Amino acid sequence: MTDAAFAAPLDTLAMDGPELASLIAAKLCHDFISPSGAIMSGLDLLADPTAQDMREDAIGLITDSARKMVALVQFCRVAFGAATTAERFTGDELKGLVDGVIAGGRATLDWRLDVADFGKPQARALVNLAYLTAAALPMGGEAVVSARVQGDRMVLEGRAEGARARLKQEASTGLAGRRLTEGLAGQWVQPYWLWLTVDQTGGRLDVEAVEGRVVLTASMPS
Template identity: 70%
Template sequence: MTDDLTIDVNAELSGADLAAFIAAKLCHDFVSPAGAINSGLDLLNDPSAADMRDDALGLITQSASKLLSLVYFCRVAFGAATTSERFTGDELKGLVAGMIEGGRATMDWRVSETDFDKPSARALLNLAYLTAGALPSGGEAVITSRRDGDTLILTGLAEGARARLKPEAITGLSGERLKEGLAGQWIQPYWLWLTAHEAGGSLSVIAEEGRVALVARMPA
C-alpha cells in the first residue's frame, strides 16, 4: 500500500475524492498495529516459538491498544460516526494522548473550554495531533483554547530542536490542492483546513526553524 498519489490541481475535489484520500490514510495507519497483532498471533501458534510467548502477548497487547486508540481518535477527528453531539475537553485530551503515547513529543494541554461541538472537536483533535507530529525529534506541543467574543481560538504550538512541517502539510494547511508529493502527508492538514472553513472559521500557520504554530478560529 502506498500514499504517493498525486492530485490534479486543476480538478475540483469531489466528496468521493476526499473520502478516498481519507480512507487511504486510515488504512495506511491501521495496517501497522493490525499487522503486529497478526505477527503476535503467529508466534503464539508456532510450537517452535514457545519461549517467545510472553513477547508475543506483549506485542499483541500493545498493538491492540494502539489500534483501539486509532479507532477512537479517527471516528471523531475524521467523521461523525458517533452519537455524541458534544464532547468534553477531557474526552478530547484522552483521544490525543492515546495517539501520541510512546512518541517523542510531550503534550501540555491548556484547553480551558469544557464543552465542544462536533466541528470544534474535530478541529481541536486534528490541530493537536498535527502539532505533536511537527516534533519528530521531540519537544513540547502546547495546546490551548480561549474565547474572543463569538470566536473560539484553538492554538497548537510546537517547539523543539527540529520542529517542522513537511511541504505537503503546509500545502494542506493553506487549503491548497496537492501538486506533487505524498497525499498521505497532505490529507489530514487539508482536512483540518476544510473543517475550519466549512464551519465558518479560519486556519493560519507559522512554520519557522524550531517552531510551528497552528491557529484555528471557530465560531463559538
C-alpha cells in the first residue's frame, strides 16, 4: 500500500469521526506493511532450502523488523488510540515510544522535559509533536523537544533546525487544522490529528516554518 492508495481529496468531505478514523487506519496499514513484509521475507528465506547460507541474515531481518513492528504498535496506541488503562505517562515512557519508531532514521531528538508526568491528551500531543519534529529533518540532524509548565498551561515544543529542515505542504495544512484539498492524505492525517488533539483540550498549536527551521509549539491546559 502506498500513500497514493488513500490520497483522495478531502475538501468535499465532512471531517466526522468515521472518515477521520478511516484515514488514520489507512496510515497505520501503510506504516505497518514495511516491517510486516520484511518479517515475511525473512521467514521465506528460512523456509527456502537453497538459501540456508543466508540463515543468519534472515534471522537478523526478522528480529529487526519484529522490533520495529512492536515499537510502531506501542507508539500508535498512545499517538492515535486510547493507549492502555494508564491515565498518566512519565516523560521517560513517552521518550521511549518516540525513540523506538525513529530509531535508524537520519534525525535524532534531544529531550528536555521539565514535566514529571503527562495526562493522556498531553501525552498524545507530545509523541505526535516529537515524531513530526523529527520528520521535519529528512536529511538528518538533531532536533530539540521540550515540555514545561507555565501557570495552568503545559507548553510542548519541537524545534528542528538544519539546512534542509522543512514541512511538506500536506503537513502544514493539517497543522493549521484545515482539510486537505490536494496532495497525499497519508502526509496530512497525523499533523491534523495533532492539531485536533490540542484543539479539543482548549489549547493552541503554533507553527513556524521558515528556511532551515521548523518549530511546533502546543499550549494546553496542564
